[in-house]
Amino acid sequence: MQSLNRWIEAGISGSEFTFQTVILLVLGGLMASLLPCVYPLYPITVGIIQARGESGKNKLFHPLVYYFGLSFMYFCFGLAAGISGGAVNTILRYPITNLFLAIVIFLLGLASLGYLHLPIFRSKEWQGGDGWKGTFLLGMGAGFLSSPCVGPVVVAVLIQITAGIQTVTISSLALSAFKMSLFGFGLGLPFLVLGVFGLSLPKSGKWTKWIQIVLGLVVVYFAWLYYAKAMQLWSVSLELSLSILAAAIGILLTAYFYQSSELHRCVKMKKALLLTGLICSSVIFIRLASGNSLGNFQKDVLEEHGNLEWHRTSNPAFELAKSENRLVFVDFYADWCSNCKAFEELTLSDSDLNQALGKAVLLKVRDDDKDFLIYEQDSRFPELKIGLPFFVIFSPDGKVLFKTTNYLNTADMIRTIRGENIHASGE
Incomplete structure (x- = not known):
């Protein structure tokens, strides 16, 4: 899918x-x-x-x-x-x-x-x-x-x-x-x-x-x-997303077929949609009134590519990096970016890069993620206002050790992760 x-x-x-x-x-x-x-x-x-x-x-x-x-x-x-x-x-x-x-x-x-x-x-x-x-x-x-x-x-x-x-x-x-x-x-x-x-x-x-x-x-x-x-932007897992969708569709279908068969299907669907909207709105209102935001369904989401696991939200990734004293490798990604996809393939085909990334906490930030806006407004990353791809390596405490827009600059990425050549920027 x-x-x-x-x-x-x-x-x-x-x-x-x-x-x-x-x-x-x-x-x-x-x-x-x-x-x-x-x-x-x-x-x-x-x-x-x-x-x-x-x-x-x-x-x-x-x-x-x-x-x-x-x-x-x-x-x-x-x-x-x-x-x-x-x-x-x-x-x-x-x-x-x-x-x-x-x-x-x-x-x-x-x-x-x-x-x-x-x-x-x-x-x-x-x-x-x-x-x-x-x-x-x-x-x-x-x-x-x-x-x-x-x-x-x-x-x-x-x-x-x-x-x-x-x-x-x-x-x-x-x-x-x-x-x-x-x-x-x-x-x-x-x-x-x-x-x-x-x-x-x-x-x-x-x-x-x-x-x-x-x-x-x-x-x-x-x-x-x-x-x-x-x-995904609300950090809701796929399983829970499907469950919510199934419940909403179930309410819609029940409300539709419960009505008289003599009514025109457009009239029946309109009434079913109104009832479904009322129920869903009530559930959201109750959740907000109880003090729980819509984004607290799940604290962390992982995206697997081969043997590598990429975090999809920043806070859990940095918390894990700090607790285990590991670097954070951030890949800013977009579906329209061909070089982003080329690097994604490189992470699996290049054995040295794959091995090095396995030692870091990996974070993938897509251009339509809410975290992307936060990084884009950070004065340390003017590159994000120009385009993608863009890669950043952070220390466990959030200090920028390396950044580059060149997806082929894997040598410096590997050296930085290994601690052999740590610097603040790279091209």
Whole structure:
């Protein structure tokens, strides 16, 4: 599950762009184009393009203009999301933000599955002018009209795209806009094919419903990712996180099926959600009123990589280091950072480094951890404001012995851990 999480997150979010990114986004758009609510747009598209094709121009001209108009609308969505990228990345370091996003995306998932009606996703009439400009505007209109239908999927993808943006730059804006364009290219493929060849449409049936279910589950999966991040930031173990989630889902399902079968499923789900929210809010209020914070479920969390165990919270790591008189090796990590992942592999493949790390208390601080903000605001670590990776070795009492941004500088790391070459900084 963890590998799948990283594969999807790395493919959509972050500052990197790979073939995997293209496949995920184009395929996601193509699947979204097969939703039942997009289906009615197809005959309209064929009629528009055929009418405009009678002007004598190449049969491929208007379908392509229409296709790029549709994709351009999603380019605009990505551009707008990229502008807020830096802010999104900052607020995603707070657990309450991740929990809020998990709830919102879960509601979007229920809407995708047809169990909840969200009035914010409503279509409006759209008309364009004549000529290629009119065709382009009509294509944008098709993108706009399809966005309410695929809105839950689009919102989930947009959040993933903006999550990896550290600072808003021209390149980050261009990348986020282009990524969303890829989703639009996939979504517009059936429109292009129908416009060029004028194929007869197969009847909408169970196969379109299965597409709707798959996409709805994809959106729900995104909700799980943010829920897991929130629990991780609160230092809640995976087992306890799953137990809490299972209890909430159990309440939701019980409240849903307890109602009369004569009620519409959207009405039943709305009432079930309200009851579940009331119960969960009451439990949280009682816990806070008793003087226990949400983050005291578990004092320490360990993350295993091969034979190495990495602490995920600072205080337990430094307490252990002080009690056993061991150094603390801190790896500042992010899923979008390719060199961070290269170093992670190096810790297992380099026997000397692996052996040295085994003698230290290991701490991994991710860019979306609450501890990351504390280190970032520490005047001793200006490197964190520039980028990752970044590595620091502390003495048992918290003194900085070594730091570097070079993940290949393993020789100095090893010497510092062994006590052979202790200094305050390294490059």
